Amino acid sequence: MSNLSIALTAPNGRKYEQPTGLFINNEWHAGSKNNKITSINPSDESEIVSVHAAEPEDVDKAVAAARAAFRNPEWRDMASSDRGELMYKLGQLVEANKELLATVETWDNGKPYQVALNEDLAEVAGCIKYYAGYADKIHGQVIDTTPAKLAYTIREPVGVCGQIIPWNYPLAMAAWKLGPALACGNTVVIKAAEQTPLSILVFANLIKEAGFPPGVVNIINGYGRIAGAAMAQHPDIDKVAFTGSTVTGKEIMKMASATMKNITLETGGKSPLIVFNDADMEQAVRWSHVGIMSNMGQICTATSRILVQESVYDTFVTAFKKQVETVSQIGDPFSDSTFQGPQVTKAQYDRVLSYIEAGKADGATLALGGEAYKNVGNGKGFFVTPTVFTHVKPHMRVFREEVFGPFVVIVSFTDEADALAKANDTTYGLGSAIFTRDIVRAHRVARKIEAGMVWINSSQDSDFRIPFGGVKQSGIGRELGEEGLKAYSNVKAVHVNLGTWL
Numbered sequence: 001m002s003n004l005s006i007a008l009t010a011p012n013g014r015k016y017e018q019p020t021g022l023f024i025n026n027e028w029h030a031g032s033k034n035n036k037i038t039s040i041n042p043s044d045e046s047e048i049v050s051v052h053a054a055e056p057e058d059v060d061k062a063v064a065a066a067r068a069a070f071r072n073p074e075w076r077d078m079a080s081s082d083r084g085e086l087m088y089k090l091g092q093l094v095e096a097n098k099e100l101l102a103t104v105e106t107w108d109n110g111k112p113y114q115v116a117l118n119e120d121l122a123e124v125a126g127c128i129k130y131y132a133g134y135a136d137k138i139h140g141q142v143i144d145t146t147p148a149k150l151a152y153t154i155r156e157p158v159g160v161c162g163q164i165i166p167w168n169y170p171l172a173m174a175a176w177k178l179g180p181a182l183a184c185g186n187t188v189v190i191k192a193a194e195q196t197p198l199s200i201l202v203f204a205n206l207i208k209e210a211g212f213p214p215g216v217v218n219i220i221n222g223y224g225r226i227a228g229a230a231m232a233q234h235p236d237i238d239k240v241a242f243t244g245s246t247v248t249g250k251e252i253m254k255m256a257s258a259t260m261k262n263i264t265l266e267t268g269g270k271s272p273l274i275v276f277n278d279a280d281m282e283q284a285v286r287w288s289h290v291g292i293m294s295n296m297g298q299i300c301t302a303t304s305r306i307l308v309q310e311s312v313y314d315t316f317v318t319a320f321k322k323q324v325e326t327v328s329q330i331g332d333p334f335s336d337s338t339f340q341g342p343q344v345t346k347a348q349y350d351r352v353l354s355y356i357e358a359g360k361a362d363g364a365t366l367a368l369g370g371e372a373y374k375n376v377g378n379g380k381g382f383f384v385t386p387t388v389f390t391h392v393k394p395h396m397r398v399f400r401e402e403v404f405g406p407f408v409v410i411v412s413f414t415d416e417a418d419a420l421a422k423a424n425d426t427t428y429g430l431g432s433a434i435f436t437r438d439i440v441r442a443h444r445v446a447r448k449i450e451a452g453m454v455w456i457n458s459s460q461d462s463d464f465r466i467p468f469g470g471v472k473q474s475g476i477g478r479e480l481g482e483e484g485l486k487a488y489s490n491v492k493a494v495h496v497n498l499g500t501w502l
Contacts, residue, residue: 004028006049011041012113012334014103016202020051022058022221023204025065026214032057037194037221042110042342042349043333045380051197054222059189059230062218066160066187067236069215075187084135087182090210091129094121097206105171105199110341110382111295112333124175127464127480131179134485138184140492148499155489157185158262159238162231164224164252166243167193167344168298170200176464176479177241178217184488189237190219191228195345197221224248232256239263241487243300246402246428246473264477264487266300266469268402269430272423273303273459274413274445277312279435283457285319288408291433291459293328293386296340297406298348300474301431303459305399306410307419313412317390320410321368328386328406330373342382343405349382352405356387359398364389364409394425402428416445424450430470433459452478 004021005028021028031052039048054062069075094101101124102117111120140153163177174190181188192200204219220227228248232240232255239262242252246268256263273291275284291303308316333341343349349372356370369385376383384405392399392409399409413419423432432451436442446454452470455461462468462480469478477487 004030004052008049010103010107011043012103014100016100016104018049018104018198019201019204020049022052022054022062023201023207023219024058024062025218026208026212029058029061031055037197037223039108039196039198040345041107042344043376043381044378045346045382048107048198051201051221053194054191054220054227056226056230058220058222059227059234062189062220063160063234063236065215065218066189069213070157070160070187072213072215074213075216076185080136080138080185083182083185084132086211087132087135087179088129090206090212091125091132093206093210094125094128094203097202098125101171101199101202104202105196106333106341108196108198109167109170110333110344112338112341114336115295120169120172123464124171127172127175127179130464131183134180134482135183138485138489148497150496150498152494154492154494155184156492158488158490159186160236161186161188161239161241161488162234162237163188163190164228164231164240164242164244165190165193165200167195168295168300170196171203173243174200174203176468176484180479180484180488182216184485186239186488187216188218189231190217191231192219192221194221194223228252229255233258235259237261239488242266249475262487264479265475266479267473267475268428269300269302269470269474270305270400270402270426270428271301271303271431271433271451272305272307272426272449273433274419274423274435275306275308275312275316276419276434276436276438276441277309278437279312280437280457281312281316281319284435285316285323287433287435287457287459288320289323289327292408293324293340293406294460296343298344298404299460301453301460301462302404303431303433304403304408305423306408307413307422308410309419310412310414313410317367317410321388324368324386324388330383330385331376340386340406343384344382346382348404349384352384352387352403352407355398355401355403355405355407359389359392359396359409362396362398363393364396364398365391367410369406394422400426416441420445420448427473428470429472430474431455431460
């Protein structure tokens with residue numbers, strides 16, 4: 001592996017060995033054309049390292065390894081409890097290496113180190129351990145018909161699963177997909193996001209250390225238009241799971257349709273957060289801030305449209321702006337005082353700035369922020385000040401389109417009907433939030449919001465034990481919780497004739 005890894009020292013002084021190859025069959029391989037992807041530190045725009053980019057031929061190798069492992073009795077016939085033990089050990093290894101993994105993720109992605117360490121890595125280990133517990137609890141059922149028939153079902157793995165991971169939560173999203181896939185007995189080919197490949201390559205070494213047979217988990221880097229497209233179209237991949245933009249999700253659907261693949265898509269969102277006039281205003285302000293400004297606003301479920309009842313609109317806006325100014329401290333992501341780091345790439349940075357101009361052009365009021373921030377380190381980096389637009393109308397682009405940054409619109413509403421009309425006036429349907437002390441109204445509105453998830457008096461507090469997913473153009477299927485297992489297993493019905501003789 002000497003030529004497929006490099007010794008690096010992260011900005012926090014952590015020294016480690018960074019893999020740069022493709023992890024196939026528990027071994028590191030160079031890309032077939034030796035093309036590279038260069039990872040950029042979003043905090044100062046410097047190059048970190050270049051890693052090998054997979055070509056379609058490399059995808060073929062990874063899929064062949066996964067297919068061979070799926071058919072190999074070492075994995076196929078492994079006792080389900082033993083499979084769970086391997087997964088649990090992997091979760092323990094993540095915990096043991098959490099400082100290293102958090103360091104690499106922060107360097108590559110730009111998220112605050114304390115968030116990566118205490119939130120993201122805790123979720124990665126917890127999610128893998130959670131599904132480890134399910135490995136020997138996946139079963140079919142006996143269905144009573146008549147004494148002349150014994151009928152039962154078997155839950156079987158889907159087969160080879162292609163999993164395409166986003167850049168906003170590289171390790172956490174990998175765990176969300178890897179956990180249920182392995183618990184059900186599948187084999188996997190993961191494609192890391194081309195913008196943030198580094199942490200998952202370090203994670204790959206833990207797969208082998210945990211004792212997984214070769215080919216069960218394969219991890220490749222690559223461009224979406226090349227490696228991702230090859231996976232979506234590959235005739236020997238049985239399922240594709242994708243988290244990312246709605247536009248890309250639609251393309252994956254088209255490509256996967258040629259072989260009628262099982263698909264799970266978790267795509268875009270423009271989630272509403274509704275504040276009624278009886279809400280605990282202090283809590284509504286604090287949760288609203290977390291709901292959009294955490295992770296630099298780069299969250300698919302970000303509650304980026306705050307709808308506030310007219311009678312408390314001005315009070316809320318004033319308090320929300322104060323919360324942003326007090327809490328959203330921009331800075332070096334390795335500093336413990338930093339709440340907001342840089343956007344992940346220059347493309348994302350430019351996208352956020354372009355929507356600031358769009359909001360102003362469409363006539364919305366820029367109430368806070370709205371500019372690049374250059375007071376960190378060497379004055380470079382993809383930092384944007386937290387941006388708040390008020391007096392936004394539903395026809396405006398900033399109300400309708402996903403920005404994916406520290407960018408929020410605050411809109412007024414008159415009554416419950418108006419709040420629901422504005423909340424549901426979107427092509428998306430991922431998350432939503434309601435703030436009210438009236439529990440009857442809370443449940444009533446929750447039923448009427450067109451979204452896969454509703455938070456009542458909170459926002460963004462997802463949990464790997466609870467199903468996650470959207471409706472409309474926010475995706476297909478569910479991840480997490482017991483529900484997440486369904487996407488990675490097929491039900492086979494077995495009919496045994498006990499007395500119907502011809």
